[in-house]
Amino acid sequence: MARARQERAENTRQAILDGAAAAFDRCGFEGTSLSDVVRHAGVTKGALYFHFPSKEALARTLMEEQFQVAEGLSAPEDRGLQTVIDLTHRMAHALRTSVRVRAGVRLVIEFGSFTDPDPFSYNTWIDTCRSCLGPAQAAGDVHPALDVHDLATFIVGSFTGIQVTSHVRTGREDLHTRVTDLWSYLLSAITPAPRIPLHDPAGSSDCRSGLALPAPRPAAIG
Template sequence: MARARQERAEITRQAILDGAAAAFDATGFGSTSLSDVAQQAGVTKGAVYFHFASKEALARALIDEQFQTTDLIAGELMPGVQTVIDMGHRLAHGLRTDVRLRAGIRLVVEFGSFVDPDPAPYNSWISIVRDCLAPAQGRGDLFPEINVTDLATYVCGSFTGLQLASYVRTGRDDLHDRVTDMFRYLLPGIVPPHRLTEFEAAGSAKCRAKLGLSPLDAEQPTVRTD
């Protein structure tokens, strides 16, 4: 009986998160009420309060979920430059297909903007990217004079701007192309010339296969090595 109750509670909690994601994604944090969340989730407002003490707590749960996108990094023996590239494409895919991730990213942007800004989610992303780039620099995949924290900050800021512009311009239909462009232009400035051919700005074959993206044309240019 106890286990059955726990399972029902978890089903309800997930429904609430789905409903909150749909509501936040559609209208943003400020314009969404807990009544909107309850309606989207198909539950009572009391059920929402049972699982989440406030709208802020619900938003934080969705913000925290986005970092599950990086789970694959923990299993990589040698995280590095390609890991960061592939993570950009995984996020691009998630923003196009996963309303929870989309809502979480929107909430990060809203919470990190002008009213009582919260840098914590940005700092978390920067730390994740830096922890991939630091060992890559040790292997000679980055120029030794590069400050990896500054580079990680730049990559995270660039992705944030790209995905926002892509959303406004194309509904994120072109986001994979824009992420590819970002890394194609960036790589020659951070990777020694003799290492450039090791990295694919459009995502590794393994990443593209996992995301259901078309294989790369063998003749398609990647980055300049001159």
């Protein structure tokens, strides 16, 4: 019976997070009330307050869920430049398919851009990218003169701008194409020429297969 109660409580918690994500994704933090969350989730306010003491607590939980995209990264010694490329495509896929990730990222942009900005999420992604770029530089895939922390900061900032632009212009329909463009241009600047063909801007075959992405476009001839 205790297990059944725990399962019901967890199901309610997940319903609340789904409802909050739908509301935040549509209206943002300021435009969403707890009544909106309750309506989307199909629960009572009492149930909501049992699991989350405030709207801010709900927002923080959703903001943290985006980091699940980075779960399952290869061991630190096996990470490299392709790991970062694949990670940006995994994030692009999550933004297109998961309302929780979309809501969390929208909240990050809202919380990180205006009054009392919070850099935590950006710094976490920068650290994650840096953990891959360090081994990449050691392997000769990143020019030795480059600062990998600065490069990681540039990649996170670039991806943020690309995904926002893609959202506004196409509802993120072209996001994978834009991410591929980012890496196509960037590789020539950060990677020694003989090493560029070892990396796929469209994502590794394992990444594309896992995300059910189409095969990359063939390179133009002439």
